[in-house]
Amino acid sequence: MINLDSSINKTIVGFNTGHNGGCTVIHDNKLISIAEERLNRKKYSEGYLYSLIYCLDELGININDVDLFVSSCYGNRLENSFKGQLSSIVNNNSKFITVDHHLSHAYSSYFLSPFDKSIILVIDGLGNLNDTESYYIGEGNIIKKVGGNNVKRSKYKGIGRTYETFTNFCGWSAQEAGKTMGLSAYGKDKYPKVDLFDINKNLEISSKCEGKYINGALNFIKENKLDFGKPESGYENKDAAYYVQSQVEKIILKLVNELYDKYKIKNLCVAGGVFLNGIVNQRILKETPIENLFVAPCCDDTGQSLGNALYGYHSYFNYEKRIELKSPYLAREYKEEEILDVLEKRQEKFILPYEVKGKDITFRKSSNIELDTAKLLSNGKIIGWFQGASEIGPRALGNRSILCAPFPQEMKDVLNSRIKHRESFRPFAPSILEEKVKEYFDIDDISPYMLKVPICTEFAKDKIPATLHKDFTGRVQTVNEKQNSKFYKLLSEFYKLTNVPVLLNTSFNDNGEPIVETPKDAMVMFCKSDLDYLIIGDYIIKKNDDRRF
Numbered sequence: 001m002i003n004l005d006s007s008i009n010k011t012i013v014g015f016n017t018g019h020n021g022g023c024t025v026i027h028d029n030k031l032i033s034i035a036e037e038r039l040n041r042k043k044y045s046e047g048y049l050y051s052l053i054y055c056l057d058e059l060g061i062n063i064n065d066v067d068l069f070v071s072s073c074y075g076n077r078l079e080n081s082f083k084g085q086l087s088s089i090v091n092n093n094s095k096f097i098t099v100d101h102h103l104s105h106a107y108s109s110y111f112l113s114p115f116d117k118s119i120i121l122v123i124d125g126l127g128n129l130n131d132t133e134s135y136y137i138g139e140g141n142i143i144k145k146v147g148g149n150n151v152k153r154s155k156y157k158g159i160g161r162t163y164e165t166f167t168n169f170c171g172w173s174a175q176e177a178g179k180t181m182g183l184s185a186y187g188k189d190k191y192p193k194v195d196l197f198d199i200n201k202n203l204e205i206s207s208k209c210e211g212k213y214i215n216g217a218l219n220f221i222k223e224n225k226l227d228f229g230k231p232e233s234g235y236e237n238k239d240a241a242y243y244v245q246s247q248v249e250k251i252i253l254k255l256v257n258e259l260y261d262k263y264k265i266k267n268l269c270v271a272g273g274v275f276l277n278g279i280v281n282q283r284i285l286k287e288t289p290i291e292n293l294f295v296a297p298c299c300d301d302t303g304q305s306l307g308n309a310l311y312g313y314h315s316y317f318n319y320e321k322r323i324e325l326k327s328p329y330l331a332r333e334y335k336e337e338e339i340l341d342v343l344e345k346r347q348e349k350f351i352l353p354y355e356v357k358g359k360d361i362t363f364r365k366s367s368n369i370e371l372d373t374a375k376l377l378s379n380g381k382i383i384g385w386f387q388g389a390s391e392i393g394p395r396a397l398g399n400r401s402i403l404c405a406p407f408p409q410e411m412k413d414v415l416n417s418r419i420k421h422r423e424s425f426r427p428f429a430p431s432i433l434e435e436k437v438k439e440y441f442d443i444d445d446i447s448p449y450m451l452k453v454p455i456c457t458e459f460a461k462d463k464i465p466a467t468l469h470k471d472f473t474g475r476v477q478t479v480n481e482k483q484n485s486k487f488y489k490l491l492s493e494f495y496k497l498t499n500v501p502v503l504l505n506t507s508f509n510d511n512g513e514p515i516v517e518t519p520k521d522a523m524v525m526f527c528k529s530d531l532d533y534l535i536i537g538d539y540i541i542k543k544n545d546d547r548r549f
Contacts (some may be wrong), residue, residue, distance in 0.1 A: 001032040001058065001332055006077050010067045014308030015048035017073040017292040019175070021299035023051035024309040024330075025066075027059050031323060032061055032308075033330040033392050036301050037518035044175050045514075048305070049085055052205060057330040058332040063089055068316060069096045070308035072515060074301070077128040099311045101304070102134040105271035106400035107487035109309030110138035111314055112325040113294035119259050121214070123227060123252070123335040124272030124300075125160040125174060133205055133258060138269065141320055146263075150204045159248055160274045162196065162207040166244035168214035168223075171232035178239045182276055182426040183234075185470040187242025194224050196247035203429070204256055205251060235425060243455045245279065254282050255539075256288045266291040271307075273293045273300040276394065278475050284549060285444065297328040297449035298393035306330075306392065327483050328397055328449060339536050341520040349518040359527040369538045370486065374493035377405055377503065378538075381438040381532040383417060386510055386522040386544040387486050390515065393451040394509035396486035398431060400515050400522075402531070405494075406464035406502045415466075415504070418530040421525025426476065430467035431505040433491050434478040440464065440502065464502045477505060 004028060013022040021340035032055045037043055039050035056062060069090070071082050078098040081088065099107075099362050105122040120136035120143065122263060127134065131185055132155055134148040155161055164174040199205050209216030210223075214231065214357075217240070221228060228240035256268065268290045275281060275295055313319050341349040343363050345356070366372045382404040391397040395459050402419065405409055416422055429450050431438070437443060440460040443452065452474045460468070467474050481488040495501040508516045510529065516522045519536055526534040526541065534541040 001030055002326050002330060004029045004031060004321065004323055006319060008313070008319065009064050010243055010317050011061065012309050012312040012317070013052065013066050013069045014305040014310070014312065015052060015069065015071050015303035016301060016308065017071060017077070017078070018301060018304070019046055020304070021045055021047045021051070022305045023053040023055050023306040025059060026309050027061060027065075028061065028315055031330065033306050034390070034517070035389065035392075038331070038390065041514055041521070043514050044280050045332060051305075054332070067460060068097055068312045070312040070316070071096070072099045072101050074126050074128065075099050075501070077495070079167040080102065091268045093434040097312070097316065099308050100132050103274075104150075104304050104307035104311060105299075106126070106134070106136050106138070106143050106269075106307070107302040108142060108267040108298065109271040109294060109422040110136075110295050110323060111297050112308045113269050115269065118267035118269045118294075119263055119265050120269045120271075120450065121256070122270070123159050125158070125164055125273040126155050132160055135203065135264060137451045138264070140316055143271060145317050147203050149206070151252035153204070153206050155404065156212055157207045157209060159197070159207070160204060160249060160272065162209055162216070162342060163244055163248055163274065165209055165216040166240055168451065169217040169231050169240055169430075170237040171229070171234050177273070178276065179423065179426060181245060181279065181294045182469070183238050183241035184245035186235070186474070187238035187240070188423055188543075189246060190239050191224070191226055191227075191243060194226065196220070196244065199251065199254060199258070203255060205255065223497050234423070237476045248274070249280050249283055250349040251282060252353045253287055256284055256290060260289045265275070267294075268292070269294045271296065271303065274481065276451065279449050282443075282452045282454050295449065296325070296393070297391065297395060297397065297451070299451070300394060302393050313452045327401055328391045328393065329484070330392040331390040331517070333389045336537065337426045339519045339539065342523050343536070343539060345539065345541065349375065350518065352520060353524060356523050358427045361527075362544055363539050363541040363543055365538050366540055369535065369540070370489040371493045372540060373490055373535050374497055376533055377403060377494055378497040380405060382419060384522055384526050384531050384534040385520065386508065386516065386534070386536045387428060388515055389465050393449065395477075396505060396515060397449065398479060398484050398505065400508040401505050402508050404466075405498070406467045406504045408502065411504065415506070419510070420506060425470070426540060427469040427505045428467055428504050429475040429477055430464055431479055432475040432479040433495065433501040434487070436501040437476065437478050441474060441476055444477065447476045448470070448478055448480075448483060450477045452476060463500055467502065467504050498502040
C-alpha cells in the first residue's frame with residue numbers, strides 16, 4: 001500500500017473480471033492493490049472477491065463506503081453498469097461503470113508515468129471489440145485514441161495472438177509466452193527474409209497467420225515451407241521461438257518509429273502483456289528516437305484493476321493531481337504477531353497444513369538481518385526472502401523473492417533442480433545496486449521492474465554467470481535505497497562480502513504456482529521445498545531435519 005499526496009474524498013474500487021483478476025482500492029489518500037491469484041492460490045486466476053475483501057479489510061472500510069466501482073474485461077465488453085458477483089451486495093447501479101480494456105491499460109501506464117505528454121502504445125492478446133493494438137496520445141490529464149488495428153481483422157492476426165500462436169506451436173499455453181521468449185535465445189535466424197507481419201499506411205498491423213491458435217502457426221509454416229521441427233516439442237522448436245521473437249521485435253520497432261515520425265513525441269508509455277517482453281523494451285530505447293520509456297510493473301492484465309481505479313480517479317471524479325508510483329509494493333504489510341503466529345504454529349490467524357505443522361523448525365530474530373542473510377548467500381545458500389508488502393505484477397522485486405549468489409554458473413542449475421523445477425532454457429534475473437548497473441550491463445537508464453533486457457558487459461560475464469542468459473543478456477532489476485531500503489541494504493552487504501553488487505532473484509514460488517503472499521504461504525513453500533533458509537522480516541528460519549546444517 002502506498003500513501004498518496006493527493007487529497008481524495010472518494011473511495012474508488014477497480015476490479016478486473018478476466019484472467020489475472022484482482023482489485024485496487026483508492027481511499028483516504030491511500031492506494032492498495034493485489035491480484036486474485038495471490039489469495040486463492042490459483043495461477044492466472046479470474047475473479048476479484050478475495051482481493052476486494054483483502055483491500056477493504058486493510059483499509060478498515062466496508063463495501064457500503066465505496067463511491068464508485070470500475071470494471072473491465074477482455075473479449076466482449078461488459079455492460080455499462082456491470083455488477084457481477086456484487087449484484088446481491090450493492091443495490092445502487094449508479095455506483096458501477098465499465099472501462100474499455102485497452103483504455104484501462106493506457107491509464108495504468110500514462111497516469112503512473114512522470115510524463116506530461118506521451119505516445120501510449122497498448123499491445124496484448126485481446127482487448128474489447130477485437131482490439132489487439134491501440135495507439136493513444138496522453139497530454140495533461142487527457143488521453144485520446146489516435147489509431148490501432150482494424151477491428152474487422154481477425155484477433156488472431158494481432159501481434160499478441162500471433163506470439164501466442166507460436167507459443168502454442170512450441171507446446172505451451174498462451175499464458176506461458178515467457179517460455180518462448182527465453183527459448184528464442186537458443187534458436188537461429190533461419191528465415192530472415194520471410195516476414196510475419198504487414199503494416200499499412202494507417203499503421204494497422206496484421207500477421208500472415210491464417211487460423212486460430214496453433215493452426216495459425218501450422219498453416220503459415222506450411223505455406224512458406226519453413227522447417228521448425230515437430231510441433232509441441234518444446235526446446236526442439238527453438239528456431240520457431242527465435243523467429244516469432246525476432247519478427248515481433250521487428251514490427252514493434254517499425255511501429256514505434258512510425259508513431260514517432262507522425263507525432264514527434266520522445267516519451268513513450270507502453271502496456272499490455274506483450275510488453276512483459278523486456279527484449280522489445282530494451283530495443284525500443286536503443287534503436288528508436290524514443291528517449292524516455294515507461295513500463296509499469298503490472299503492464300499485463302494484473303494492471304487492469306489499477307487502470308480502472310485510475311480511470312475513476314482522473315476521468316470520472318476529475319482529480320487532476322497524478323498518483324505517483326513511489327514503489328511497486330502495493331499490497332498490505334504483515335504484522336509481527338502474524339509472522340509469529342506462523343513461526344510458533346499458534347494458528348490463531350493462519351490455519352497451517354500438515355507439511356508445516358509436522359516440520360521441525362527453529363528460528364531466531366536477527367539484529368542485522370541484511371548482514372546475516374548476506375553471509376548465508378555468500379556461502380552458497382538459497383533462501384526465501386519475505387519482506388514488507390508484496391509486489392504488484394508478475395515479477396518478484398525483492399519482497400517475495402528466492403535469492404542466491406549469481407555465481408558460479410552452476411548455481412542456476414542447482415536452484416532449478418532443487419527448488420524451481422523450470423525448463424533449463426529459462427533464465428533467472430539479476431538484481432543489482434542501481435549505481436553499479438552500468439558496470440555490468442549496457443543500459444542507459446534504470447530498470448526497477450525487471451522489464452528491460454540489456455546485454456552484459458565483458459566485465460560481468462565471469463562475475464554473475466548464473467544470472468546471464470544464453471545470449472549474455474539479463475532481465476535486470478535495478479535497486480535503490482529510496483524504493484526498497486531493506487533489499488538495497490542486503491545487496492550492499494553482499495557486495496561488501498563478495499565485491500559483487502548482484503543477487504540472483506527469482507519469484508518466491510514453485511513452477512506453476514502463484515508468488516507467495518502471506519507468512520503462511522512462505523512457510524508452506526519453505527517446508528515442502530529444498531530451500532536452505534527462510535527469512536521473514538527479521539527472523540531466520542531453518543529446518544532441524546536438514547542434515548546439511
